[in-house]
Amino acid sequence: MSNHALEQATASSGQRSTDAESTAAVRLERVTHEYGSSGDRAVTALRNVSVTVQTGEIVGLEGPSGSGKSTILHAVTGLLVPIDGTVELLGTDLTGLSDRKRTRLRRQHIGIVFQRFHLLPSLSARANVALPLVQAGVPTATRRERAETLLERVGLADRTGHLPGELSGGERQRVAIARALVTDPDVIVADEPTGELDTATGADVLDLLTDIGRNRAVLVASHDDATLSVADRVVGLRDGRVVTDGR
Template structure:
């Protein structure tokens, strides 16, 4: 095995690399250009906040990074995997095995308990029931809901439902969590507690998070803030060391 010289610094590749990404809808004069040559990287274990007004391209960019859509041009890589080289089955496997999603509307199934909602991604991977139930309990404890495992979404507050959604996003030990306005339906105090939870998850689980938010009070919890305006990045400070 080759040894590195003393003092050599090992540089790890970014978790996400977005290079000259463009996304247009429609053709000709009526085409809508949602993204116009966007480039940036997200480091491993980094919480990056994406800000911008409605129509700036935030959700389009999240959908592309999450493999829910394909760019018109440019490339996106996740941990060195070129997402453009994946077929639909490959993108499905990537979303199932390596990504977690948190949505503004929580996205919980009302007929299932909190623990059962957390277990859904593991069911898709055919994780044995005992292992699935144990991890669901562990994750609910992580987000402060150990005593609410058997309650259904309608019996939980908005903040509690979003905590269940975060636990669900962590179920399959993803490399990256994508959160689209996760505090949009919450009051400011509850919203901040959710962002603080995401911050804590980055530290404790080593996961990378890309979160879209319009709340400037929450951006201070991010390692870095990237601003989109009219499909362009207008602000992208260097990652926090």
């Protein structure tokens, strides 16, 4: 069974969209978000943003620092709940769920790739990749097998026992991508995935992202034109608003 069906996981939430035609992998509808306390010191990060990502589509988020790229990614992953609007993941509105349910949906349906990899330094590459499976209660042998399979697929079969400190930047990002894929998620979210890598290594990582995006929804935020060039569509952001949508 693919992990792309959210109905079973959220059947009790009653939050599913009733519009069958609109079950995009990710749908942000009129999302507004502010950081800081309300009043003069509040900073508006997103204003009335609507973005849709279909399965099999790679969407790039482009814009200067502070334009709202990372806020969109955090809203999609459920790490952040916007003050207004809806964020649907496979038809389920994340803004109406409890922290616990959002955490479970994130574990089951979303893989995150960070700019700075964010691997746990004291765990081996294999243990880092298997990390999401521990919380899922997957038995040790299955976790190990799954992690080794993914490390082999990202070209790190001979680095499974290495600590992150013993790997190059490109290798660490490939471990991070393997970790993002380990639960076979429906959506991959990547925040500046090549920001810490040299051009050649960055190109390798982009190839990998393009490859895994074939049957998933991929949302990539970046300043970098080369990174955005792999996207099927680029959404331009300025001051928390969508200014272009290359549909």
